[in-house]
Amino acid sequence: MRKSFHLGLALAALIGIFTGAHAQTPSSPHLERRGEATQLIVDGKPFLVLGGETHNSSSSSVAYMAPIWPRLKEMNLNTVLVPVGWETIEPQEGRFDFTSVDGLLKGARDNDLRLVILWFGTWKNTYSSYVPAWVKRDQARFARVETSNGSGTERLSPFSAASRDADARAFGHLMRHLREVDGNRHTVLFVQVENEVGVIPQSRDHSAAAEAAFAAPVPEVLMRQLGERRSSLNPELRAAWEAAGARTSGTWREVFGDGSMTDSLFMSWWYATYVEKVAAAGKAEYRLPLFTNAALIRPNYEPGQYNSGGPMPSSLDIWKIGAPSLDFLSPDIYFDDYAHWVSEYRRADNPVFVPEARGGATGTANALYTIGALHGIGFSPFGIDGKGVVLEGDVSVGLDAGSHGDPAIAAMYGQLKGLAPLILQKQAEGKIGTVIMEGTAQRAGRGRAGDYVINMTRANGPAGSVDPASRVAAMFLQTAPDEFIVVGSGDAQISFTSDKPGPPIVGIESIDEQMLLDTGATTGRRLNGDENGQGQSLRLFSTDAAEGRVYRVRLYRYR
Known part of the structure; x- marks a missing residue:
């Protein structure tokens, strides 16, 4: 399996760019605005x-993970996202056991990997299945979400102060332990607080405490800050508020209307303020970046059919107000229309990170879009240690993991590892972009690289024909006014035009293969004639990443 690479002297010269001002004693991992991008600093x-x-x-098992760590390293990952369950570290109330956490740290360190800890505290995908037995059994103390007919559910209620405070104490102990054993090593980069929170199968909690809160006025702090942010609010949230009269006070129905979306907004506030207490307790112990993730909405689903109250695009502003200790909010994206969903989370106050997604060839294209088009801090397919993602009711996209994991992701990550210094520099400079095509409805892709317009279509694949449903992407890193490093995913044909002043026709001066091999980076063929459409186009192949190939493209203009 390929290791990390460097693109020769051109990249070697870039590696030193990010030293200097930050060469003093390293601080904890943190987010920092650098030019056009918010980046993770480690x-x-x-x-x-x-x-x-x-x-x-x-x-949950150190022994189970022992043979997996080397496989993940061979797949060119630099970071592994691993759950830590509340039940694992506090099996008895007030008695903490971090044996499993320390095992995860050792496994990662032994294989030169970093970690993102996923705190499965009160909720995992709406359920409270990772809480300790002493919480599960004490329903009088730890209240549950109730349906409209009074039935209980397998979910602790966000209106339960006892649950919230117990979770916050446990999370604080976890973060304190991480500071004590990892504060100087920085194996753990950041932490997810809870997982895919929300209510199912109804759109809100109907417990007595929830009913009282729903009938009460919307909290003044929320109304005031929504007013201050009115011009920049999510369009769906703002439309619901204004359709109900843009009131500055009133009950939830009076302020946001009588639709099911109001239930979701109401639950968003209570989940956000609950998570804030947990997150703040952790940050008081160790100031790592914290985030929460969202399970997204299937087409035409109503609140309750999806995780009502989670950090969906329509409720991001409510979450930002209710949970200021969270540094960002992230989407878990398994459905189609990836570019739309992930773009909903790119905001000035929210850097993009995708903690759960499909892998395989689909995942490689999505990774390029996340990192290039949205300046994302990272990407992470789910089930990387097994058969990938298999969704109930969907066509299986599982992977034959065996000892090879996800070969498509492994190959793409092998390229991105070597290119990472250049990618991060170009994110900060705003000189990086990605064109993506997804779904049969998209017959062509278009984007921009410097002064040039990128025109992309699908091309014949290994079977000798065009797959109209294939997902393809091309990431462009601008290294000079007319020069670009191009990283591709899938079979595509790319031509170039320009709408800037100057000669009207764009020509290809040269295309050089840059081969990323075990022995280092070398320049491969100068592609011309049949290999560049007689000077008219760049051809990307679905085998490029596996073969260690990216392209250095130089353009020029003429009449």
């Missing part, structure tokens, strides 16, 4: 997360 330098999330139960 040991004084920007860090690009090339991640993968394990299956939910894998990390």
